Amino acid sequence: MKQNSHEDAYALLRQSGHRATEGRARILEVLVKEQKPMTVPEIIKKLGHAGLNEATLYRALEALASSLVIRRVDLQKGNARHYEFVLKHHHHVVCLKCGVIEPFSNELCGRIAERAIKKSKLFKKASDHSLEVFGVCVRCLNKNHV
Amino acid sequence: MKQNSHEDAYALLRQSGHRATEGRARILEVLVKEQKPMTVPEIIKKLGHAGLNEATLYRALEALASSLVIRRVDLQKGNARHYEFVLKHHHHVVCLKCGVIEPFSNELCGRIAERAIKKSKLFKKASDHSLEVFGVCVRCLNKNHV
DNA sequence: GTGCTATTGCAAGTAAGTTGCGTTTGTAAT
DNA sequence: ATTACAAACGCAACTTACTTGCAATAGCAC
Numbered sequence: 001m002k003q004n005s006h007e008d009a010y011a012l013l014r015q016s017g018h019r020a021t022e023g024r025a026r027i028l029e030v031l032v033k034e035q036k037p038m039t040v041p042e043i044i045k046k047l048g049h050a051g052l053n054e055a056t057l058y059r060a061l062e063a064l065a066s067s068l069v070i071r072r073v074d075l076q077k078g079n080a081r082h083y084e085f086v087l088k089h090h091h092h093v094v095c096l097k098c099g100v101i102e103p104f105s106n107e108l109c110g111r112i113a114e115r116a117i118k119k120s121k122l123f124k125k126a127s128d129h130s131l132e133v134f135g136v137c138v139r140c141l142n143k144n145h146v
Numbered sequence: 147m148k149q150n151s152h153e154d155a156y157a158l159l160r161q162s163g164h165r166a167t168e169g170r171a172r173i174l175e176v177l178v179k180e181q182k183p184m185t186v187p188e189i190i191k192k193l194g195h196a197g198l199n200e201a202t203l204y205r206a207l208e209a210l211a212s213s214l215v216i217r218r219v220d221l222q223k224g225n226a227r228h229y230e231f232v233l234k235h236h237h238h239v240v241c242l243k244c245g246v247i248e249p250f251s252n253e254l255c256g257r258i259a260e261r262a263i264k265k266s267k268l269f270k271k272a273s274d275h276s277l278e279v280f281g282v283c284v285r286c287l288n289k290n291h292v
Numbered sequence: 293g294t295g296c297t298a299t300t301g302c303a304a305g306t307a308a309g310t311t312g313c314g315t316t317t318g319t320a321a322t
Numbered sequence: 323a324t325t326a327c328a329a330a331c332g333c334a335a336c337t338t339a340c341t342t343g344c345a346a347t348a349g350c351a352c
Contacts, residue, residue, distance in 0.1 A: 019298055019349050040339075053301045058340060060299085074220035074278075079227070079309065080339060093262055093269050102269065104262040108254060113279045116239055116250045123239050123248065126281045132220075133259045133275040137268045165318050165329055186308075199332045204309060206330080225340065226308065 005029050016069045023052045024060050028069070028085065036101055037073040037082035037092070075101070075132060091131040097140035106131070151175050162215045169198045170206050174215070174231065182247060183219040183228035183238070221247070222280060237277040243286035252277070 009025035018024060030046045040058060044051050061083050064070045073082045077099045093102045113129035155171035176192045186204060190197050207229050210216045219228045223245040239248045259275035
């Protein structure tokens, strides 16, 4: 299975109601392989020479995100949106200096989100939640001591 | 005290190691009054006619955020950064359709963040965390049924 | 194959945020 | 009070992220 991520990507696209196109398959392959939140400029770099058109990429990512194939993540890292392929729901610790990301999981978090919705008057159901923890990583701390 | 938010703003600026300037005081007054995450364009509107220069605003907000007078919040709402004056740490439920925001508090969340840091190899201390819950508000749900 | 429509590329445009630089203005020291 | 220095400011030009309209292409159902 791991042998042919291309076929996997095609299948994933069809399952989620999209057309299985070369372009979207390649986007998915990048996100699946990198396993971290990426911006459009970053994805373009990974796609390399024969990259997709910029506009197409933005549209594809929005489409994939709204059908929950990928997830849009907002980190305090630059100005660009990040998109991530998610196998298992998780969160991130982000370094405010260098932007390095470390993922972590926590079961409670979903319940906190549920409770917030229950108490809410404006909302009935949560579709997603994000918990991001910010700090300065050990490496950057050391840099500052110099 | 509430009578003169201008003086309060000046004091707050000095306490946090900034110069007490007219401009930054007015920014703070807007954020304190509105009590919600705001983008630069939104702040400009509130400042009105004799608003500050755009570049100045961006620089001021970054300065205030990095000295923790205000907080940078990332919501899945448009492309712009949001800044918020925070009296008591809290989180948000955000409508993915119309962007309406409802705040909530939860004590556990801070502990989850602490635990994530403790388990981490890259980080020793968290400086902040954010939990945002996403959904579609009741009003927008009703619109879709029509 | 045929036809429909999702998807794509191109090109032009908008909006958010940044940077360099010269000027102004708090503030602390005199 | 005066001075001196750095923080804060305004202006203008610039970069980057993202959007939009439209015509061309290509999946997919029949």
